[in-house]
Amino acid sequence: MKKLLLIVLISAPFIAQLVVLPFVNRIDPIIFGLPFLQFWLFLWIVLTPFCTLGIYHLQKSEGSLD
Amino acid sequence: MQQGNLTALSITIFIILTVVLIGFLAGRDKATRSSVEEWSVGGRRFGGLLVWFLVGADLYTAYTFLGLTSTAYTAGSLAFFAIPYSVLAYFISYFFLPKLWKVANEHKLTTLADYARERFDSKLLSSLIAIVGVLMLIPYICLQLSGIQDTLQVAGTGFINVKVVVITSFLLVALYTFFSGIKGPTYTAIIKDVLVWAIMLFMVVSLPIMHFGGWNPMVDKIVTEAPHLLTIPESGPKGVTWFITAAFVSSLALFMWAHAATGVFTAKSADAIRKNALFLPLYNIVLILVVFLGFIAFLVLPDETDPRFALLALIQTSYGGIGQGLAYSTIALASLIPCSIMAIGASNLFANNIYRDLINPKVNGAKLTMITRGMVFVVIGLALLFGLVFPQALVSLQLLGVSGMVQIFPAIVISLFWRNQSREATIIGLLVGLVVTFTVYSTGTSLGIYEGFWGLMANFATVVVLNPIFVKKAKHSSNAVKNYLFDQSSKEEQLVRKGA
Numbered sequence: 001m002k003k004l005l006l007i008v009l010i011s012a013p014f015i016a017q018l019v020v021l022p023f024v025n026r027i028d029p030i031i032f033g034l035p036f037l038q039f040w041l042f043l044w045i046v047l048t049p050f051c052t053l054g055i056y057h058l059q060k061s062e063g064s065l066d
Numbered sequence: 067m068q069q070g071n072l073t074a075l076s077i078t079i080f081i082i083l084t085v086v087l088i089g090f091l092a093g094r095d096k097a098t099r100s101s102v103e104e105w106s107v108g109g110r111r112f113g114g115l116l117v118w119f120l121v122g123a124d125l126y127t128a129y130t131f132l133g134l135t136s137t138a139y140t141a142g143s144l145a146f147f148a149i150p151y152s153v154l155a156y157f158i159s160y161f162f163l164p165k166l167w168k169v170a171n172e173h174k175l176t177t178l179a180d181y182a183r184e185r186f187d188s189k190l191l192s193s194l195i196a197i198v199g200v201l202m203l204i205p206y207i208c209l210q211l212s213g214i215q216d217t218l219q220v221a222g223t224g225f226i227n228v229k230v231v232v233i234t235s236f237l238l239v240a241l242y243t244f245f246s247g248i249k250g251p252t253y254t255a256i257i258k259d260v261l262v263w264a265i266m267l268f269m270v271v272s273l274p275i276m277h278f279g280g281w282n283p284m285v286d287k288i289v290t291e292a293p294h295l296l297t298i299p300e301s302g303p304k305g306v307t308w309f310i311t312a313a314f315v316s317s318l319a320l321f322m323w324a325h326a327a328t329g330v331f332t333a334k335s336a337d338a339i340r341k342n343a344l345f346l347p348l349y350n351i352v353l354i355l356v357v358f359l360g361f362i363a364f365l366v367l368p369d370e371t372d373p374r375f376a377l378l379a380l381i382q383t384s385y386g387g388i389g390q391g392l393a394y395s396t397i398a399l400a401s402l403i404p405c406s407i408m409a410i411g412a413s414n415l416f417a418n419n420i421y422r423d424l425i426n427p428k429v430n431g432a433k434l435t436m437i438t439r440g441m442v443f444v445v446i447g448l449a450l451l452f453g454l455v456f457p458q459a460l461v462s463l464q465l466l467g468v469s470g471m472v473q474i475f476p477a478i479v480i481s482l483f484w485r486n487q488s489r490e491a492t493i494i495g496l497l498v499g500l501v502v503t504f505t506v507y508s509t510g511t512s513l514g515i516y517e518g519f520w521g522l523m524a525n526f527a528t529v530v531v532l533n534p535i536f537v538k539k540a541k542h543s544s545n546a547v548k549n550y551l552f553d554q555s556s557k558e559e560q561l562v563r564k565g566a
């Protein structure tokens with residue numbers, strides 16, 4: 001379970017910011033004053049640190065952080 | 067060029083001089099230049115926040131602001147590749163920088179090439195890495211130089227001789243770097259980062275209001291008048307594929323740069339680095355907004371504007387003397403301070419890994435420290451020479467900088483995790499990667515994919531295919547760094563498992 005969560009947290013920033021780009025490459029809908037592509041990139045500026053934080057805590061709880 | 071503004075020019079010069087003065091004051095304690103380790107990585111005593119400022123100051127340069135806005139002005143949303151690039155660079159760094167820092171700390175290493183030398187017992191590899199590093203870094207310093215030159219040209223036309231002022235300010239920076247080492251750019255980095263955040267946010271808020279009546283009317287106007295700016299081109303030489311591969315390769319390359327590594331090695335603990343990996347992505351909030359300044363420039367400025375001056379011309383047409391002065395000085399500092407850290411990185415590589423590893427292995431500590439410091443003048447001098455005399459020769463090197471730097475990734479990062487990676491395969495892989503990158507670039511056969519991506523794939527493939535041939539030696543050989551990385555931890559694990 002923890003292993004799965006770790007894999008999700010590690011791969012999410014790559015998938016969101018590289019792999020899915022062709023699908024988010026659009027103007028509509030405009031959210032918070034940002035066209036969709038820019039909103040999406042902005043969203044992941046904020047979400048990526050949470051992924052890192054999650055990984056940090058997982059590693060800490062496993063004691064694998066040296 | 068239009069006549070500058072005297073108030074703006076005075077503010078810019080005043081702020082530059084103040085910062086240079088602080089740079090000197092930062093080094094009034096003699097200990098700052100007592101050894102290479104003190105001078106170049108501040109004795110590894112910097113906490114999380116200071117490293118954040120330093121790395122932030124390091125990576126967000128004048129070229130970032132001027133280059134991104136001019137890319138946005140001409141190529142629209144392609145400029146946004148910088149966002150996933152740097153967000154991912156910090157994310158990836160979380161997984162290897164703490165480890166690299168610990169090896170460097172344990173074995174008193176100050177450059178990435180030092181690490182490669184100790185890890186692979188190879189002075190050939192370390193000097194190769196140093197040559198690539200210096201060769202790619204000098205053009206990058208030149209970019210900073212042209213950044214401040216353009217800024218002073220806009221601010222000071224009609225009042226000053228721009229070239230003289232540029233040369234003087236760079237010599238002053240070289241002098242304070244020589245004197246204070248990494249302490250100089252660290253303390254001034256705080257001023258620069260605060261100014262960057264304040265001024266960029268001020269511009270992002272005020273410019274849409276001044277020209278369009280607010281942020282939302284501005285976005286509406288871009289959507290109706292220039293929608294092509296807001297998405298990445300679907301096809302063409304630089305489309306979505308280029309965007310993805312460029313962002314990915316650049317993110318792997320970021321901490322391979324000598325100046326970025328220097329910043330990282332100043333940290334006092336692996337945890338300070340983890341915190342940085344966590345918080346540095348937030349720096350990009352300002353970057354995403356800066357790209358919009360390029361869109362504003364596209365809508366506001368006359369068609370014949372030189373894209374290189376997009377941001378500067380936008381500032382000039384929008385603000386009075388004080389606003390212009392603060393904005394220009396921000397860009398000038400974003401040029402000078404990274405330049406200082408880059409010079410430290412390049413000098414360190416040259417003195418440690420080209421001079422000591424290749425030419426004079428018996429050099430003593432005091433002499434090596436002096437040579438490292440003195441190299442600052444050579445590096446900045448070369449950058450000035452190339453930048454002012456042969457600006458055209460640099461264009462290719464600048465374009466290829468990232469693609470070239472990333473080729474040391476297997477030698478530096480993969481080797482932290484792969485015990486049996488052999489020296490021979492790594493060296494050949496690095497060379498193959500460089501050759502493929504340059505060939506793809508010069509023959510124009512990139513097929514819409516970032517050049518460095520081809521090089522890196524060739525590099526990886528070479529290492530994987532050749533490694534079995536040399537693996538026997540690598541398996542049986544051991545050294546302090548290898549022990550530290552692989553054997554010690556496995557011993558500890560065994561102890562833990564045994565319940566000891």
